[in-house]
Amino acid sequence: MNNWIFLSYPLNPQAPAYGGGHGFAEKKVKQMDHGDSCDTKSWSMSNHIGTHIDFPRHFSTRGKDIDDYDPEFFIFFQVFIADISPAEPELIITPDHLDISQAPADTDLLLIKTGFGGLRGQDIYSQDNPGFHPDLADYLRERLPALRVFGFDSISLSSYAHRDLGREAHRAFLLDNNHPILPLEDMHLEQIDGHTEIKQAIIAPLRVTGADGAPCTVLAKVKRQ
Structure with a gap:
C-alpha cells in the first residue's frame, strides 16, 4: 500500500532560524470578525527558513537560481x-559517518537522517x-553520479559552531559546474528510517523570480508493508 506523506515542515512563527536569526512572522491584514469581507495576512520571512533548498546563486553571483531549473x-x-542517528551536537559529518554502499548508482535524491530533528523547537537545534x-x-x-539533491534533518548544511567550514561545504556542493548537488535543509524525517521505501518524491519550492533559495513543500510516496 502506498501513502503520500510530507517530509517538510509547515511555516509558522515557531519555525527555527539558523543561529537564532530572522524567522517567519505574519500579520493580519483583513479580518472578517472585524467587519472585513475576507481574511488575509502578510508574511515576512527569510528565503532560507523552514524546509528549504539552496541553489548555486546562494554562494555565487554567477550561479544558477530557481529560474534555471525545469519542473x-x-x-x-x-x-x-541513510540513517546515521543519533548525531551528536556540532558533529561534522564526513564520508566515514555515511554508509551508502547499498545506494543504487542512479540514486537522484539522498536523505540523511541524523536524528537531530527530534530536537527541533529547542535552541540546540x-x-x-x-x-x-x-x-x-x-x-x-x-x-x-545521478544525485541532484541531498536532504537532511538538520537546520543547515553548515554547523553553526563551524561556520567557516560550513561555507566551504556550501561551495563544494553548489559550485561544481559539472555536477552541483543542492542541499535540502531542515527536513521532517522523524517518520522514516533506513528501512523505509520511498517510491517517488516531489520537492515543490516557493517560486520567486531569481531566488537563491526557497522554502519547499516536500512530498513522498511511501510503500507500507
Whole structure:
C-alpha cells in the first residue's frame, strides 16, 4: 500500500532560524470578525527558513537560481535513505559517518537522517546543529553520479559552531559546474528510517523570480508493508 506523506515542515512563527536569526512572522491584514469581507495576512520571512533548498546563486553571483531549473528537476524516483542517528551536537559529518554502499548508482535524491530533528523547537537545534564536511561533496559525486539533491534533518548544511567550514561545504556542493548537488535543509524525517521505501518524491519550492533559495513543500510516496 502506498501513502503520500510530507517530509517538510509547515511555516509558522515557531519555525527555527539558523543561529537564532530572522524567522517567519505574519500579520493580519483583513479580518472578517472585524467587519472585513475576507481574511488575509502578510508574511515576512527569510528565503532560507523552514524546509528549504539552496541553489548555486546562494554562494555565487554567477550561479544558477530557481529560474534555471525545469519542473522535472524536482521529481525523484530513486530515493535512498541513510540513517546515521543519533548525531551528536556540532558533529561534522564526513564520508566515514555515511554508509551508502547499498545506494543504487542512479540514486537522484539522498536523505540523511541524523536524528537531530527530534530536537527541533529547542535552541540546540538552531545553534548546535551537526554540519557536513566539504569532502562529502566529491565523495557523493563519485559514488552517486545521478544525485541532484541531498536532504537532511538538520537546520543547515553548515554547523553553526563551524561556520567557516560550513561555507566551504556550501561551495563544494553548489559550485561544481559539472555536477552541483543542492542541499535540502531542515527536513521532517522523524517518520522514516533506513528501512523505509520511498517510491517517488516531489520537492515543490516557493517560486520567486531569481531566488537563491526557497522554502519547499516536500512530498513522498511511501510503500507500507
